[in-house]
Amino acid sequence: MGKPTGFLEFKREVWQDESVLDRIKHFREFHKRFPEEKLVEQGARCMDCGIPYCHSHGCPLGNLIPDWNDMVYRKRMKEAVALLHYTNNFPEFTGRVCPAPCEKACTLAYNDDPVSIKLIELEIIEHAFRMGWIDPLPPHLETGKSVAVVGSGPAGLSAAQQLRRAGHKVTVFERAEKAGGLLRYGIPDFKLEKQIVNRRIAQMEEEGVRFEYGVDAGEDISANYLKKQFNAILLACGAGVPRDLDVPGRGLRGVHFAMDFLTQNNLLVEGRRIPAAVLITAEGKNVIVIGGGDTGADCVGTSIRQGAGSVTQIELLAKPPDHSATWNPAWPDWPNILRTSYAHEEGCERKWSISTTQFLGEDRVRKIVAEEVEWQSAEKHPMEMKSKPGTRFELYADLILLAMGFTHVEHGRLVGELGVGLDRRGNISADAYGETTVAGVFSAGDASMGASLVVRAQAQGRKAAIGIDRFLMGDTVLADTTLL
Numbered sequence: 001m002g003k004p005t006g007f008l009e010f011k012r013e014v015w016q017d018e019s020v021l022d023r024i025k026h027f028r029e030f031h032k033r034f035p036e037e038k039l040v041e042q043g044a045r046c047m048d049c050g051i052p053y054c055h056s057h058g059c060p061l062g063n064l065i066p067d068w069n070d071m072v073y074r075k076r077m078k079e080a081v082a083l084l085h086y087t088n089n090f091p092e093f094t095g096r097v098c099p100a101p102c103e104k105a106c107t108l109a110y111n112d113d114p115v116s117i118k119l120i121e122l123e124i125i126e127h128a129f130r131m132g133w134i135d136p137l138p139p140h141l142e143t144g145k146s147v148a149v150v151g152s153g154p155a156g157l158s159a160a161q162q163l164r165r166a167g168h169k170v171t172v173f174e175r176a177e178k179a180g181g182l183l184r185y186g187i188p189d190f191k192l193e194k195q196i197v198n199r200r201i202a203q204m205e206e207e208g209v210r211f212e213y214g215v216d217a218g219e220d221i222s223a224n225y226l227k228k229q230f231n232a233i234l235l236a237c238g239a240g241v242p243r244d245l246d247v248p249g250r251g252l253r254g255v256h257f258a259m260d261f262l263t264q265n266n267l268l269v270e271g272r273r274i275p276a277a278v279l280i281t282a283e284g285k286n287v288i289v290i291g292g293g294d295t296g297a298d299c300v301g302t303s304i305r306q307g308a309g310s311v312t313q314i315e316l317l318a319k320p321p322d323h324s325a326t327w328n329p330a331w332p333d334w335p336n337i338l339r340t341s342y343a344h345e346e347g348c349e350r351k352w353s354i355s356t357t358q359f360l361g362e363d364r365v366r367k368i369v370a371e372e373v374e375w376q377s378a379e380k381h382p383m384e385m386k387s388k389p390g391t392r393f394e395l396y397a398d399l400i401l402l403a404m405g406f407t408h409v410e411h412g413r414l415v416g417e418l419g420v421g422l423d424r425r426g427n428i429s430a431d432a433y434g435e436t437t438v439a440g441v442f443s444a445g446d447a448s449m450g451a452s453l454v455v456r457a458q459a460q461g462r463k464a465a466i467g468i469d470r471f472l473m474g475d476t477v478l479a480d481t482t483l484l
Helices: 036-044 065-073 077-087 091-097 101-105 117-131 154-165 194-207 223-229 258-270 294-306 413-418 454-473
Strands: 146-150 169-174 210-213 232-235 255-257 286-290 310-314 349-351 354-361 365-376 384-387 393-396 399-402 406-408 441-443
Touching: 036 065, 036 117, 065 077, 065 117, 077 117, 091 117, 091 194, 091 454, 101 117, 146 154, 146 223, 154 169, 154 194, 154 454, 194 210, 194 258, 223 413, 232 413, 232 454, 255 258, 258 294, 258 399, 286 294, 286 393, 294 310, 294 399, 365 399, 441 454
Parallel strands: 146 169, 146 232, 169 210, 232 441, 255 399, 286 310, 286 399, 310 349
Antiparallel strands: 354 365, 365 384, 365 393
């Protein structure tokens, strides 16, 4: 695919970013536009590798990566857009927030810089929007069947659009004021501006998807109502229970879950007013972020933009090995290597192998008490954590953000009244096509797999749509693109 010698002629390029000093002054996206003539060169780097691990191994959606790379190289952008949409309802989301496991699985990544897949994906879809090529695609025939989708995150949106295009009446119930779930309320605007979400919601509404906002399914409407009014139900309500830190001082003011902080900031950027009594702000404060993943990095970037006095991110796990070489040491799998994100470039101290044991303060938190730990192999467990004697230390902290991930879906009235089975981790138990232990009830995304990537949530939403369509009609008109 692409130009046979392209990977030898052209070096990998990605977006140029605004300088750190400029971008921390605002909450907008900071990637600069990528020149279209350069995009052709990046498409040309895609090899005729025989087995495209990027597609078969690296992408949960089964994106036809070599095919649309070839179309970009040949300047056949309309065909590139069609190929992109064949497997992915919302490439503008994954092109911004996906960590791109496809690039780690790229054949070039074995011993060279991989193809700039994420960049090409995003530039294709943004070109299509600029050209006015993204139109609503309402169904040609109505089936007369109806589906309730609970939750409007990436899984719920993907499923809803697929089901509507298959001819079903689809109603999405969202307890927030607007659609998007994690995309709107969890991911900062400097990674995903919300007009990007809004334009897809507008397309879906024109296709006939109905959105009901401010509706907490299970509370405002019962499970019995959903079963009576709809032929099938999809639970795509996310993994809403954050992992807590049960240490002395947890109840002090100034200790918050990361998602509460990020959601508030997104509302502020949107123009909402937050009462001072409940406002969580990093301005002028010593901020400690506990948790080293993407959510933690987003807390770091947001804190810096809010004017934090200092930001420290601590991680319980050991520091991954440095790896400056171009090749992937775990190819085609995701390598466990040290990564420095946009947020860390903006000013943040990072500490690894740190266990927090206490929060100190009278009414409001003032310090954390922590100690170093070491990870050792054990007979019955892969790794075992042990405290290192004599390593206890304290850090000043005015704001502590717990970014340690999520445990499982909320076990509220909806889950209980529907009677769906749960797995050992507390997620909704569902098969490959989203079917739960209750006939006609399906689940997708973080609600059934636990907190994971947006790309996996979208893939599960599409698979669940196939399962629901087959349940309602006896067969399905929706293609399972993960089998390509």
